Amino acid sequence: MKxxxxxxxxxSHRLHSHELSEQQNxxxxxxxxxxxxxxxxxxxxxxxxxxxxxxxxxxCDRDQLDRLVEEEILSRVRHVNLNEQxxxxxxxxxxxxxxxxxxxxxxxxxxxxxxAKSPVELDRVRIYETRNNRFEIEANEVKx
Amino acid sequence: MESAPPRQTSKxxxxxxxxxxxxxxxSHRCAVPGWSEEKNRSVFGxxxxxxxxxxxxxxxxxxxxxxxxxxxxxxxLKDVKTIxxxxxxxxxxxxxxxxxxxxxxxxxxxxxxIAREIWRRLHPHFNSDDVQLRQVRLYETESLYVEYSGE
Numbered sequence: 320m321k322x323x324x325x326x327x328x329x330x331s332h333r334l335h336s337h338e339l340s341e342q343q344n345x346x347x348x349x350x351x352x353x354x355x356x357x358x359x360x361x362x363x364x365x366x367x368x369x370x371x372x373x374x375x376x377x378x379c380d381r382d383q384l385d386r387l388v389e390e391e392i393l394s395r396v397r398h399v400n401l402n403e404q405x406x407x408x409x410x411x412x413x414x415x416x417x418x419x420x421x422x423x424x425x426x427x428x429x430x431x432x433x434x435a436k437s438p439v440e441l442d443r444v445r446i447y448e449t450r451n452n453r454f455e456i457e458a459n460e461v462k463x
Numbered sequence: 464m465e466s467a468p469p470r471q472t473s474k475x476x477x478x479x480x481x482x483x484x485x486x487x488x489x490s491h492r493c494a495v496p497g498w499s500e501e502k503n504r505s506v507f508g509x510x511x512x513x514x515x516x517x518x519x520x521x522x523x524x525x526x527x528x529x530x531x532x533x534x535x536x537x538x539x540l541k542d543v544k545t546i547x548x549x550x551x552x553x554x555x556x557x558x559x560x561x562x563x564x565x566x567x568x569x570x571x572x573x574x575x576x577i578a579r580e581i582w583r584r585l586h587p588h589f590n591s592d593d594v595q596l597r598q599v600r601l602y603e604t605e606s607l608y609v610e611y612s613g614e
Contacts, residue, residue: 338533347534401481413535416479416530420477456479
């Protein structure tokens with residue numbers, strides 16, 4: 320069975336690759352390349368997979384999941400400029416594809432601090448950049 | 464001091480799904496041409512109303528692919544938007560599907576058949592090594608949707 324919990328955060332970013340020229344960046348990213356950046360209200364969905372406990376009927380402790388996501392992700396990205404304030408995006412372009420990858424990596428790195436004793440597993444991470452665009456990555460695509 | 468655990472670098476390509484959502488509004492009538500009025504009513508209910516009726520359709524198109532290590536993107540969303548508009552929205556929005564959008568002059572425009580037709584139209588555009596069409600989800604109302612993956 321799977322359980323998905325949803326979280327919101329707002330952050331700004333600029334899509335600009337150091338490996339491309341100014342013109343190539345503009346051609347590739349268009350308005351998202353605006354040098355001053357721009358922001359989104361992101362919606363983050365974290366999906367866990369496992370079997371509900373026979374006694375409690377719970378697949379996982381919700382508070383534990385909320386703490387995992389708060390400590391490993393939200394506290395680092397809430398109301399920040401991703402390019403300037405998140406080390407991973409110093410070089411890596413903060414497209415939502417890459418954001419999904421980095422978040423999954425963070426969850427896996429912090430996993431044992433929160434779910435060491437629980438058989439539940441991280442299944443996937445999904446991020447809505449806007450209502451119309453969403454990105455999804457399976458946890459097993461990311462090592463750590 | 465121990466060094467941080469090695470991280471996967473941006474250079475290794477990772478598979479990911481991207482979903483784009485668009486809306487269009489259209490009218491349709493669900494009725495099989497050879498059937499009697501009574502038979503169509505019994506199968507399709509109010510959807511068989513001879514004057515047609517409409518929906519605000521919501522289409523979610525899911526593509527799969529590898530993230531380009533330089534741009535950090537699977538596919539340019541502007542291109543996706545252009546293709547969805549050209550192949551689907553521009554042709555179906557504010558139309559009476561049965562009368563104006565082939566093949567629904569001969570095929571009943573149920574949500575199932577519309578989803579399959581949308582798949583047929585989009586598949587040639589997203590069928591490369593870099594990006595593939597994975598799923599079409601079509602909401603006829605907020606409470607009902609169909610999913611088709613080309614099976």
